[in-house]
């Protein structure tokens with residue numbers, strides 16, 4: 001029998017594509033949740049619990065404030081969860097880790113394969129380039145509707161740089177949204193700049209800037225379907241996994 005995929009926020013930008021990509025992958029869309037908007041031909045469930053009950057795996061690309069309730073429902077129903085929602089607080093990320101002790105979860109900042117390669121490259125480059133000489137700056141641009149900044153992908157890139165430097169983002173320190181009399185840049189800090197405008201799907205550039213040279217790595221998504229294809233792949237992969245916290249590198253065999 002085809003796997004039944006449930007989609008939280010099925011009427012959203014990602015929700016719509018997740019439903020299409022699930023069908024293309026040979027799965028059945030059990031339906032989804034929505035508060036407003038068109039769910040297309042799909043069944044709309046009144047809450048997450050009833051969606052989980054009729055799904056083998058659930059995908060969440062919604063809003064950070066909804067994540068804890070979605071985790072609780074998935075745990076209660078013992079359903080694997082693919083989580084793509086960005087902008088989670090420290091407490092919300094802790095709730096993800098806690099839930100993953102009971103169900104398998106893929107939580108990924110970005111489901112595009114190229115971005116996951118970028119994470120690996122960022123870590124290697126940061127390990128090779130001394131933090132005292134090479135300032136790491138991350139610039140991202142997204143569509144005007146995006147509600148969180150910096151993007152989840154930018155934060156994940158920052159974490160990869162910190163890992164390469166054998167530290168954490170918190171220890172390294174960040175400089176975000178500089179404005180006014182900021183003083184000089186702190187050595188070793190990781191910088192973030194977020195641009196918003198138009199319908200840019202997603203662009204991320206990681207810069208290592210030194211006194212006499214600069215290296216830049218850029219990823220551009222031309223179509224957000226790339227995230228939907230990756231998330232559906234993760235959902236099908238999760239069906240065979242024990243409880244645990246996974247990300248896209250596990251799904252892609254890059255771990």
Ligand SMILES: NC(=O)C1=CN([C@@H]2O[C@H](COP(=O)(O)OP(=O)(O)OC[C@H]3O[C@@H](n4cnc5c(N)ncnc54)[C@H](OP(=O)(O)O)[C@@H]3O)[C@@H](O)[C@H]2O)C=CC1
Pocket residue numbers: 008009010011012013014015033034035036037061062063064065066083084085086087108109110111112152224227
């Ligand atoms: N990890 C990745 O690769 C990617 C992650 N994302 C992330 O996915 C999320 C969604 O993005 P996008 O599809 O563009 O956003 P949209 O605003 O288009 O869709 C969000 C969906 O979430 C639902 N929603 C909003 N608030 C709540 C709530 N409190 N409880 C339940 N459902 C809610 C909305 O429902 P309704 O329409 O009924 O209001 C809507 O269907 C964002 O966090 C984004 O950053 C996006 C792309 C890739």
Ligand SMILES: O=C(O)C1=N[C@H](C(=O)O)C[C@H](O)C1
Pocket residue numbers: 086087109110142146150151152153154201202203
């Ligand atoms: O909101 C988006 O659109 C995206 N969000 C994710 C993020 O915050 O990194 C992934 C991608 O960049 C698109």
